[in-house]
Amino acid sequence: MMSFLSPQYSSTRYSQCLKVALGGLVLGTALTSSAVVLAQEGGYPEEPVEFIVPWSPGGGSDTLMRIVSNHAEPYLGQPMPVINMPGVSGTTGLKELTQREPDGYTVGQIHEGLLVAHHTQLTQLNWDDFKPVAAMVASAQYWTVNADSPWQSFDEFVSYAKDHPGEVRVGVTLGGIPHVHAAMIEDAENLSFRYVGFEGTGERIRSLVGGHIDAAIGDIASSGEFVKNDDLRFLAVGSDERQDETPDVPTFKELGYDSLSLNIVRGLVAPRETPDDRVEVLADAMQELSRDEDFTQAVQNAGAQVHYEDPEAFSDYLKTTNETVERLSGKLAK
Template sequence: MTFLPPQSSESRSTRLKLAIGGLVLGTTLGASAATLAQSEDYPSKPVEFIVPWSPGGGSDTLMRLISNHAEEYLGQPMPVINMPGVSGTTGLKALSKREPDGYTVGQIHEGLLVAHHTGLTPLNWDDFEPVAAVTQSPQYLTVNADSPYTTYEEFVDYAKEHPGEIRFGVTLGGVPHIHAAMMEEAEGLEFRYVGFEGTGSRIRALVGGHIDAAIGDVSSSGEFVKNGDLRFLAVGSAERQEETPDVPTFSELGHPELKLNIVRGLIAPKGTPEDKIAVLADAIQALSEDEDFIQEVKNAGAQVHFEGPEAFADYLETTDETIERLSGKLAK
């Protein structure tokens, strides 16, 4: 018969500690695995997409193209929810109050920055998590086809001879407002501003003759130009656009500083986890390489312009500094 030596209390204590340590380690590893599995399952339900503008405008048209293709690359639908109001800030205020769980995103462009620096909202771009820039849209000086000016030079001459008479449709405190103010400064003009919520409503007003000029784009105004209802006088891109080869750039007309462009992208509530931001950004990057999507965006008068979270944040920060400098011109 073999006898085992009696175990000391110290030995029993050591074995007990090792057993407990192994149990804790196993539990921790199990929790980590569960967290990883949960992250890999994201998204497991639709991701709501708040577009803070009215249906029919440039932002709505382009964001619906993203929505139409999102499920193929994200694995879940991304239904658009229009929340217009107060120059695009109503929907973004709602977005800022959503849970940062990755299941709500919103659309942003330079308009939020303008609204912030003109006092319309305390929110700014850095109150959210940038996800990705997706499109850019050259902006046009647009007038009614029945207007007495057929060229940019004639428009400027008329505006100088009739200060304060041209009814210029803008989104008050928005990007079109600051674009128009840039034109005023460049040419020494004075417009009478009329406010609208979104591009669609002001372009319809321009077609109806209720205003004399507006900032438009191909997606909202191109068909009206083709039909002979409206006329493009100048475009704010660096080069003439393929869709409108006869429309000169502001640079050609002697004003290279008039760079009128809108970059649209996605943001998420502050605090949304980085891994979920990365999943969203990767899906948008894959979408940006889809030839069908590229063509649809082009047909809508814009261009695909992808930037990831960091690059998009850099763009917003730089643009914010410019808008802060110019925003004082809107206080009138």
């Protein structure tokens, strides 16, 4: 067989092959971000895309969405500056989003809290008042108890709760996502909890550490260090698979609860009339970002996991979750 560098191989042919190889390399590099290619072809985006985060600086949503913002530009082709608009349980900023031009130059962040706010009459807005762009991150939620409690497993906890209806003190944000998750557990086993309301996750977890409540919804960011220090114990996690940080903690699905998916999924939405082609550019950029190793590490360092879903999949998730929240809305008034 003739060697590529043999004397018989003409310099002309070598030059041609070299051009092809280099051209392929350039093409491969250009295609690393399909969103940028689409943006250049369509002229969108030609200016920064504002990102409304409807929560205060420093919270979980703000922290994680700033990670998205800080890593998005290479894939979108434009900056995505965060604009904090807190108020009324995350609904003030989303109301502002509905009033922005549907031109693809403003997006906002939502999670399941909007669905809860809607079904507790806090706002008329719901997920379908927007056009879903992409889910980006998920924070797995854990059923958490004090390490001094007698419950070494979730089954032991359930057995006790069944024998003592209305006695187990569960800390939640009343009318919030943790309340929904606790109500889902109540519903799955026909239990009855005594709810204790707290303003935020930190206050709730500190109360659990102090023994003032019996159980609560926690996550790695809020509770992981307390578990490491043997102050708290995780009994089960609401993700589809066991988490790398807690390999010994079973999932609810492993325990036979197929419907117990306890996650906080944060994603992007746009005004409802935003053109589909611009939503596609945004979604493609987010998909490329979700594969970025630095982005993935930053999200994990913040106690969450990358969880990309395209517009259709994210819409399906929001629709299904909305149905669950609506079904359990009666329990949220407890």
